Amino acid sequence: MLRTALRNVLAHKGRLMMTVLAVMLGVAFVAGTLVFTSTIQEAYNKSSEKGFDHVDVAIQPIKRDADDEKLKPVDNLDQRTLDKAAALPGTKSVIGIVSGFTGIADKKGSLVGDGWGTTGANYYAGQDGKGTDPRYPMKQGQPPRNANEIAIDAKTADRTGYKVGDTVPVSVDGPVREQKVSGVFTTDDGSVQAGGSLVLFDNTTAQKLLADPGEYTEIQLSAAAGTSQAKLQSEAEKILPPESKAVTGQKLADDQSKMIEAQTSGMQTAMLAFAGISLFVGIFIIANTFTMLVAQRTKELALMRAVGATRRQVTRSVLIEAFSVGSVASVAGLAAGVGIAVGLRSLLGSVGGGEMPDGPLVVSPGTVVTTLVVGVLVTVLAAWLPARRAARIPPVAAMGSVHAPATTRSLVLRNTLGAILAGGGAALVVGAISGDDSKMMGLGAALLLIGVFVLTPLLSRPMIAAAAPVLKLFKVSGKLARLNAVRTPRRTAATASALMIGLTLITGMTVIAGGVQHAIDKMATGSIKADYAISMANFSTLSPDVEKRLDAMDEVEVSSPFRTSPALVEGDKETLTGVNGSTISELTSLEFTEGSWKGVSEGNKAIVDTDMADKHGWKVGSKVDVAYEDGKRGALTVTGVYEGNQLIKGIQMDTKTLDPHMSKVADLQIMVKTTDGASDAMKQTLEKGLGNNPVVTVQDKQDISDGIAQVISILLNILYGLLAMAVIVAVLGVVNTLAMSVFERSQEIGMLRAIGLDRPGIKRMVRLESLVISLFGGVLGIGLGVFFGWSAGELIAGAGLDTYELVLPWGRLALFLALAALVGVLAALWPARRAAKMDMLAAIKAE
Structure with missing residues (x-):
């Protein structure tokens, strides 16, 4: 029977080629996805490990969870903590870290690294300012020494054509700074490797722009010979300021690896889902192929039954054919998948404008086994039903080619089952709408699709x-x-x-x-009457200086910032939005169910959306208890209730009321109404007025x-x-x-x-x-x-x-x-x- 099965595979090469191709395509997608994501993870893991080579222990502020009731931001680390860290037993050296968003424009005025990460940091030249920063070895020129100088990474220099001595536009929170390139450095930073940019300031300037004077966002310690990371961590924990932690360099590298894995897992899941769809579609082809092959060999199989072959042997012979086809297709699919992974890796670099960190293509044993098992299993499962059907044909009837088609009973059973599945699936989908249940809708959609498939012959x-x-x-x-x-x-x-x-x-x-x-x-x-909305390209906050610059322009008729601050409202953590209460009604078009913007500019007044009003039972005139970001308490009077949407929602109040309670005043966006309305010329005028800033976007509706x-x-x-x-x-x-x-x-x-x-x-x-x-x-x-x-x-x-x-x-x-x-x-x-x-x-x- 084994020889017969293998002979049949070779005898029907042309007919089985389509099945091999169908399985191969699906398997290639699975293999390509696994190889591609494994390669990305490995490359970034190796890159991040290099980035932590000089770190044995890091002192970091503890990030607060979204549901933490503490409103004031966690304080950065200060110079005293750095000095204490440098004096710890077992400490060889310390580095104070400052980092944050920093955009740099290319020679055409476009943001460099957009979509990958545009970062700024400090060049830490030691506590005396005369040393070198081991993180950033200089390739050309020298490190930045004053507020007018910066250093850029080598990949950004290659992409933009900037050289030492060039003057380039840089922006941190809106206003443009013209900086001189003092040097070009190399780095293992994963974001830079992927196409992002990294700009270095001198330590004092970085603190002023990215944190506060004298503050660091992290302190990194290097252990002296004979001191383990665990021992140094234990010593560092003795000097920790409130709301901070000491983490080993190994833990930092492990956390980075987990983060990279989490970031790539979503892409991997999505790609595998589509590979699964391809395989699922391929099942129909495989089942069709083996159904027709079995039908064409009815007399042959009947003769085998007549000379002594059992039903199980007939079934097994067809499954052996499927196993052979699946094996060949899976091996071919694995080879094609490696090619797909190589193509995706190149595509990622060309589309993103960057390139992957250096590293080999990773084809793990798990990927090989998974690919082969998936391909063979799908093929054998798809062939199982035709195999069973072949074995159940009576030998005499088959040799006379008079075997009957599907019985009326089987057709009724199939159609009844299909109707039940389709009807039940449709009912679940409709029920999920009223119940707002996405999982129920997913189950209903799957049942409906299966039901329609079962009913398709009918x-x-x-x-x-x-x-x-x-x-x-x-x-x-x-x-x-x-x-x-x-x-x-x-x-x-x-x-x-x-x-x-x-x-x-x-x-x-x-x-x-x-x-x-x-x-x-x-x-x-x-909901918007404003002509333009101005915001940061990376959706971070704008400096209030941007609003002042806009208001100074003759073309700007009215404007209003949108700035946010966390607060406890009636005991619940909410977000307060500050606006210009005098001009906001000219820039928005909200549908009020009660009241209006009137009175908001007078102080301690606010409007709320209908969801919040319904939740708390508020109406015009209601008093709202608020605990602000700085810990002070107050009461807001509701002057209006409006229909919120994804663009404007929550509690809106005047900036004069909100600003005194904010730890740092900054705008999410600024809405502007111009004298001549929205036009290409007006947009160019506003962009020019803001210094043709690469990090600030000017958008009309x-x-x-x-x-x-x-x-x-x-x-x-x-x-x-x-x-x-x-x-x-x-x-x-x-x-x-x-x-x-x-x-x-x-x-x-x-x-x-x-x-x-x-x-x-x-x-x-x-x-x-x-x-x-x-x-x-x-x-x-x-x-x-x-x-x-x-x-x-x-x-x-x-x-x-x-x-x-x-x-x-x-x-x-x-x-x-x-x-x-x-x-x-x-x-x-x-x-x-x-x-x-x-x-x-x-x-x-x-x-």
């Missing part, structure tokens, strides 16, 4: 019959194509389902994205909407690219089904040729059959995708995006349907040509 007849009027235009070829498409409903359904799954996901995500974009457009135009749309478009394009794998596998499925269908119908095609159907007619028949099957899958996929998009959108609306509404992208839906038709046309090229070239006499004699 649905194929009426839906394909609906195409009869169009097919009649093609006369005999069209009629034969329709009859062939419904002749074996299960095979047609399995082929169409492969395409259905891919289009369901694509359509659903497109519908959701369209609704979200419409909601953002509506929110931006509905359309820019805000387009910025969000760009993020959505990038995500959609990534999704389309990943799901293209599933569509490719679906194309292979259609080709596979048609090719084997042509082989099965060799006698029939020979007879059609003999009675007068010419070769173009045969080609047309096969192409129309393929087109009908593909469009059937396309219509099902688009219909399910729209339903899932609607239901997920309702969940999004219930989660707080009130302006969300269903928007059907008719153009894209038509494009998806056209794509399904194109799949059918392309998939039929080879089978149609093969059918037309068939010798009629040889075909008639074929068995």
Whole structure:
């Protein structure tokens, strides 16, 4: 039986090639994902370990959790702590660290490292200021020595073309600083390796810009010979100021590794999910292939049963074939996956403008085993049902080719099960909307998809019959194509389902994205009257000097900052937003259910959104107890209740009331209304007035909407690219089904040729059959995708995006349907040509 199974694999090379290719594609995606993420993790881990080579113990302020009721920010470390650390037994040297956001512009005025990390830090030249910083060895020039000098990393220097002596624009919190490049240094910083930038200031300037004079964000200790990290940590814990901790260098490296792993795990999960979809789609092709191969070898298997082979042996022989195919496909997929990983690594560097840290390609034993097991397991599982079906055929009936099709009972059972699954899934989806339960919706969507798949053979007849009027235009070829498409409903359904799954996901995500974009457009135009919103490129805070500079411009009519501060409101931790109470009503267009902005500028007054008002039972005139960031308490009087949204929500009050309680006054954004309204010329004027700052963005309402749309478009394009794998596998499925269908119908095609159907007619028949099957899958996929998009959108609306509404992208839906038709046309090229070239006499004699 083993020899027979292996012989059958070799005897059907051409027919099994499609199955090998389908499995290989799915497996390649799995292997490529695992190799790519392992390589990234290993490269960054090695890079981060180098970065901690000089650190044995680090003293750090403790970061507060979001739910911590303490409002005042944790204090930085001071010079006294650094001096105490330097005097500890076992300390060889200490370095005071200061770091924070710092943007640098290239020669075109664009932000360098945007999207990867734009960081500034201090060059610590020892306590006397005359030493060297071991973190940043200088490649050219010298370290920064005064407030007018900076040093830049070598990769930024290469990308921008800056040299020692050049003057470059730099910004920390808004205002532009013209700095002279005193030196170029090398670094193992992972962010820089990935495409970010690092700017070094002298120690005093860095403290002034990125912290406060005399303060450090971290202190790093190097142990003397004979002193372990644990011993030095124990000594450092004796001098810790309040709300700080001592951490070993090994712990820092381990935490960095865990952070890198966490950052890459999300990408790995998403990519593996799409690989799973490809494999899931591939299951239909594998099952189809083995079903048809078994059907073609019915007499052969029956003869084996007649000469003594048991059912188990017949089943085992088919599974051995599947195991052989899966093994070959998995090995090929692993090799292709390594190639995919190499391509993704290069793509990451070219798209991001940076490059990966140096390191080898990591193909771990776990990746090899996982890839091979997944490929073989998927293939064997997909072939198991056809194998069982083959073994259950009575030998006498099989040898006479009179084995019966599926019984009425089995069809009723299948259709009943499908109806229950589909109905139950739809009910769960609808119930999840009212219950705001995403997990229930996910379960319902899965059940509905499975239910529709089970019902697909039943649905194929009426839906394909609906195409009869169009097919009649093609006369005999069209009629034969329709009859062939419904002749074996299960095979047609399995082929169409492969395409259905891919289009369901694509359509659903497109519908959701369209609704979200419409909601953002509506929110931006509905709640903002300002012409422009000014903010930092990295969404950090702006210096109040930016607002002063804007107000000094003749083109600015009114403006208002938006600055936030944590507070305890009626015992709950909330965020207070400070605005210019005198001008804010001219810059926003909020829908008030009660009261208005009037009176907010008078002090100790505020407006609140409806959610907070309903939660606490507030109304106009209510007194709100507030504990501010500085620990002082006060009471706010509610002057208005408004409908909040994702752009403006919570408690809004005047900056004159809020500012005295803030530890550091800074703006999240500034809204501006200009004398001549929004225009390209006005935008350029504002940008010029702010010094053409690389880190400050000036956006009108359309820019805000387009910025969000760009993020959505990038995500959609990534999704389309990943799901293209599933569509490719679906194309292979259609080709596979048609090719084997042509082989099965060799006698029939020979007879059609003999009675007068010419070769173009045969080609047309096969192409129309393929087109009908593909469009059937396309219509099902688009219909399910729209339903899932609607239901997920309702969940999004219930989660707080009130302006969300269903928007059907008719153009894209038509494009998806056209794509399904194109799949059918392309998939039929080879089978149609093969059918037309068939010798009629040889075909008639074929068995």
